[in-house]
Amino acid sequence: QVQLQESGPGLVKPSETLSLTCTVSGGSISPYYWSWIRQPPGMGLEWIGDIFYTGSTSYNPSLRSRVIISLDTSKNQFSLKLSSVTAADTAVYSCARVDWGRFDPWGQGTRVTVSS
């Protein structure tokens, strides 16, 4: 079965760029969409954006100016870059496969703190 695992720094300084990678195992990147979702402490879920296996992307309008999602099919990975981060970007970041509009499965999530 498909499994996802997020990786990346757990601490990012304000104004810098948050970079995370999601590794997909047990299945192929194609022909699915792959998504990033975040959850600030004590709060709800926010969709960040997604990428199709062809490389086309969609982003949350509220984050579009700061987000880039990319794909490395040779490594079965996709990545998130969020620039100019502030404390409001502190959250658990999760990757997930998009299957007919639903998110399944999810990675376990990785906590990212924005602090100097």
Add this chain to the structure above:
Amino acid sequence: QSVLTQPPSVSGAPGQRVTISCTGSSSNIGAGYDVHWYRQLPGTAPKLLIHSNNNRPSGVPDRFSGSKSGTSASLAITGLQAEDEADYYCQSYDSSLSGYVFGPGTKVTVL
């Protein structure tokens, strides 16, 4: 402010039935987009509980059921058990935002 609205909390005694509403608008649930439900246990990632309005993934007990009508959807849990204490989120697609949206989540407490 979430595009989808859910009650912050619901509670019930063991064995009882509880329902969680998810209210949207004409650009998401009312536009015909499917509603999906997730359960999040403390300290873990959300897990798909109901997909496409009323379908249970393999392994989800039939105590969980979903429905959708108009601009709203509901999740029902019958035979409430202590292990059902968790946060529950609805999710759909919004054509105005051209993206996926979640409800704010509902905390289920077993009394």
